[in-house]
Amino acid sequence: MxxxxxxxxxxxxxxxxxxxxxxxxxxxxxxxxxxxxxxQAGKRIWLYPKKPSGRFYNARAWVSFAFLAIFLTMPFIxxxxxxxxxxxxxxxxxxLFGLVFTPQDFHLLCWRC
Numbered sequence: 361m362x363x364x365x366x367x368x369x370x371x372x373x374x375x376x377x378x379x380x381x382x383x384x385x386x387x388x389x390x391x392x393x394x395x396x397x398x399x400q401a402g403k404r405i406w407l408y409p410k411k412p413s414g415r416f417y418n419a420r421a422w423v424s425f426a427f428l429a430i431f432l433t434m435p436f437i438x439x440x441x442x443x444x445x446x447x448x449x450x451x452x453x454x455x456l457f458g459l460v461f462t463p464q465d466f467h468l469l470c471w472r473c
Contacts, residue, residue, distance in 0.1 A: 397405045437444040439458030446455040454461045461469070 397407065399405055434445040435443055442455050442458050442460060444455075444458060446453075448454065452463050454466075456469075
């Protein structure tokens, strides 16, 4: 759709867009002509991935271990005779922090409803 200010323009906007796109997008897709892990002689170029390291990798590992420990111990923690965290889908009974919730109670957990 042509804007009203350009309705009487002497040039074609579609042709202009196509020319612009032809200049911007060159047909340079050589990466499709060969496999990146094979050289010109046909020999395999082996990839050697670097082992991750650093402060954030170590922090992620410690947080993962902490979550694993927490989630493995939660079923054994009992509050008032109920498990700390339990999702019993077949009986439609959910225990969060020792409180029993049924499906019709979940509107209580929705803070934006």
